[in-house]
Amino acid sequence: MNAAPFSPPPLARSRRDFLASSAGGLGALALASLLRDDGLLAAPSGFRAPHFAPKAKNCIYFFMEGGPSQMDLFDPKPKLNELDGQPLPPSVLEKAQFAFIKKEEARLMGSPRTFRKYGQCGMDLSDLLPHLSTCVDDIALVRSMHCDQFNHLPGQLLMLTGSPLRGWPTLGSWLNYGLGSESRDLPGYVVLTTLGRGLPGGAASWSSGFLPSNYGGSLFRSQGSPVLNLETPDRIPSGMQRRSVEAINDLNRIRQQRTGHDEIDARIRHYELAYRMQTAAPELIDLSGESAATLEAYGVERSERDSSDKNGFQSAFARNCLLARRLVERGTRFVTLFLSTWDQHSNLDSALATNTRISDQPVAALLKDLKERGLLDETLVVWGGEFGRTPLGENRPGFKTVTGRDHHPHSFSLWMAGGGIKGGQILGSTDEVGWGVAEDPVHVHDLHATILHLFGFDHESLTYRFQGRDFRLTDVHGHVVEKLLA
Numbered sequence: 349m350n351a352a353p354f355s356p357p358p359l360a361r362s363r364r365d366f367l368a369s370s371a372g373g374l375g376a377l378a379l380a381s382l383l384r385d386d387g388l389l390a391a392p393s394g395f396r397a398p399h400f401a402p403k404a405k406n407c408i409y410f411f412m413e414g415g416p417s418q419m420d421l422f423d424p425k426p427k428l429n430e431l432d433g434q435p436l437p438p439s440v441l442e443k444a445q446f447a448f449i450k451k452e453e454a455r456l457m458g459s460p461r462t463f464r465k466y467g468q469c470g471m472d473l474s475d476l477l478p479h480l481s482t483c484v485d486d487i488a489l490v491r492s493m494h495c496d497q498f499n500h501l502p503g504q505l506l507m508l509t510g511s512p513l514r515g516w517p518t519l520g521s522w523l524n525y526g527l528g529s530e531s532r533d534l535p536g537y538v539v540l541t542t543l544g545r546g547l548p549g550g551a552a553s554w555s556s557g558f559l560p561s562n563y564g565g566s567l568f569r570s571q572g573s574p575v576l577n578l579e580t581p582d583r584i585p586s587g588m589q590r591r592s593v594e595a596i597n598d599l600n601r602i603r604q605q606r607t608g609h610d611e612i613d614a615r616i617r618h619y620e621l622a623y624r625m626q627t628a629a630p631e632l633i634d635l636s637g638e639s640a641a642t643l644e645a646y647g648v649e650r651s652e653r654d655s656s657d658k659n660g661f662q663s664a665f666a667r668n669c670l671l672a673r674r675l676v677e678r679g680t681r682f683v684t685l686f687l688s689t690w691d692q693h694s695n696l697d698s699a700l701a702t703n704t705r706i707s708d709q710p711v712a713a714l715l716k717d718l719k720e721r722g723l724l725d726e727t728l729v730v731w732g733g734e735f736g737r738t739p740l741g742e743n744r745p746g747f748k749t750v751t752g753r754d755h756h757p758h759s760f761s762l763w764m765a766g767g768g769i770k771g772g773q774i775l776g777s778t779d780e781v782g783w784g785v786a787e788d789p790v791h792v793h794d795l796h797a798t799i800l801h802l803f804g805f806d807h808e809s810l811t812y813r814f815q816g817r818d819f820r821l822t823d824v825h826g827h828v829v830e831k832l833l834a
Contacts, residue, residue: 398527398804403726403768403834405530406676407523407799409684410711410731412703413504413547414691415760417737417753419782420459420700421474422761423491427780428739429458436740440783445498447755448693448744456781457741457750460697469772476704479712485772486715486724487765488832492776492785495735495757495792500691501548503734503757506792508553510821517557517812519796520682522821523803524563526810531679534632535566538675540668541686542661542706554684558814565684568629568671632674635667645713646670661706669710673717676727690733693742694752715765728767728802736760739782759785762795768802770834793826801828 419425434456435441441451461474467484480487497503502512509516517525520537529536539554547553554565635643643649648670651663665687672683687707692699711731718724737753737760759778765771776788797807800821807826811818 399806399809400804402802402804404728404766404799404802405726406680406723407520407682407728407730407767407803408672408676408714409519409682410707410729411504411508411553411684411686412690412707412731412733413543413686413688414500415503415733415735415737415755416690416703417459417692417696417700418491418759418761418778419737419739420461420696421476421704422472422489422763423778423782424461424463424472424474425459425739425778425780425782428456428782431456431781432458436781436783446738447498448742449738449740449754450743450745453743454740455743455750456739457753467772469774471772471774476701477708479708483712483715483765486719487763487771488769488773488775489761489763490775490790490795490832491759491761491778492788493732493736493760493762493790493792493795494785498735498755498757500734500755503755504547504549504553507732507734508549509555509557510793510796510823514549514552515555515557516819517559517563517821518554518565518684519799519821520554520565520684521556521559521563522800522810523682525559525812526800526805527681527803529679529681531681534629534675534678534680536679536681537563537565537684538680538682539565539567539684539686540671541567542665542668542688543686544661544689545691547686547688553686558819559812565682632678633671635670638670642670642717645717647709647713650709657706665706666710666713669714673714673721673723676718676723677721692737692752693744693754694747696737696752718766724766726767728769728799729765730762730799731764732762733760758783764832768834769832773831775829775831788829788831790829791825793822794829796821797826798829798832801833 419428435454436444436456441454444451446454461476463472463474464481465472466481469485471481471484471487471489473481473484495503495506497506497512505514505516506512508518510519524536537554541547551567554567556562556564635648646669647666648663650666651657651660654662657663665685668685672685675683687703690700690703715724715729718727718729735755735757738756740754741750742752742754743750759782776790777786778784779786800807800810807820807822807828811820813819
């Protein structure tokens with residue numbers, strides 16, 4: 349491999365500087381995806397056809413950062429309420445790990461929530477989810493999720509990448525590596541955030557890891573320009589912009605021929621996509637063509653009517669949900685919507701009500717909207733966090749009263765809909781207080797294997813060669829959960 353340094357002529361360098369300044373360093377943000385060949389680019393390297401006919405074409409993944417409390421939302425535990433204030437058996441406690449709870453004084457804490465059965469399937473949901481309760485016959489609720497990470501960062505990375513360590517590709521990156529994007533003008537993997545404290549993993553939560561960077565997620569804003577500095581300055585004619593892109597890519601191709609480096613291929617795609625996004629991205633976020641009924645259903649203007657929503661999170665999340673639908677309509681393969689934080693170590697009752705007030709209406713509206721447009725059958729929707737919450741109350745020093753729950757990886761809930769999922773069912777169960785899985789355990793690796801299966805991939809065969817080893821999303825674990833499949 350010839351790694352000799354290459355110095356472009358002064359004119360080419362000035363063009364590179366121009367585009368870098370006008371496009372805002374899109375390569376660094378990994379604003380790219382695997383694109384269909386438009387005549388300007390060579391066929392993408394690493395493209396693979398599915399191993400078998402897929403049931404899902406797109407995925408919208410709601411990642412509820414922090415760990416939603418399953419026994420207050422999805423998994424009613426009458427026995428837990430009956431035993432409120434009682435200790436767990438010593439045989440259970442002695443093996444348990446907690447982020448903050450003091451074992452010796454730990455006590456069970458019941459839930460104040462009211463549960464009812466909904467839909468033809470009779471699914472139990474909390475009174476905090478009145479909108480989602482109207483969609484239960486399309487949902488598969490998994491009550492038996494479990495993992496082996498009890499702190500946020502490793503737990504989030506495990507759920508998003510299959511590994512608790514930084515540097516691994518996310519699920520969205522793997523799907524873009526395997527399938528590419530159906531969109532010519534938008535990224536194949538887009539990230540939308542509505543944040544309180546933010547994400548511990550930051551960009552690692554949508555990184556391409558050791559895959560080429562054009563498979564990474566593109567962080568979009570929900571208002572204004574989707575990406576800062578994307579617009580071309582008024583004084584720059586479009587023809588000059590096009591010629592600048594072509595000149596820079598000519599230089600990149602020369603370098604790529606000399607080095608054979610995949611990242612130069614990715615850089616070329618970054619510039620091309622950034623150029624096309626200057627037209628496509630503003631159209632994407634322009635909601636003027638949406639009906640008043642659609643905007644009302646999602647709750648896009650809710651924050652203006654709710655004086656308690658001072659940060660505007662309700663409208664921001666609703667807008668992101670609507671943008672997710674518009675993205676999959678335009679061919680984006682994978683959309684992740686982050687909402688934080690669900691990490692209620694205290695004030696669980698009021699804080700959980702705030703979280704569900706933000707999310708319940710627009711999530712349900714999205715499911716109904718996808719179904720009405722005939723998109724739900726081919727769009728997989730996933731909702732969940734990195735783990736759940738303890739049936740024990742949070743009792744760490746400094747807390748005057750016990751009003752929250754600690755991190756809990758041993759059992760938690762997650763739901764899926766569309767994209768080949770058999771809706772209207774509850775999979776798995778937990779013990780009478782919600783401490784551990786009692787039936788049909790589903791590990792994170794099993795979830796990933798199942799999602800890849802829905803997209804037409806054998807999770808053991810979708811691999812990438814890195815540092816002398818064939819890596820995969822599920823590493824050396826995982827099996828497809830057949831009961832979830834339609």
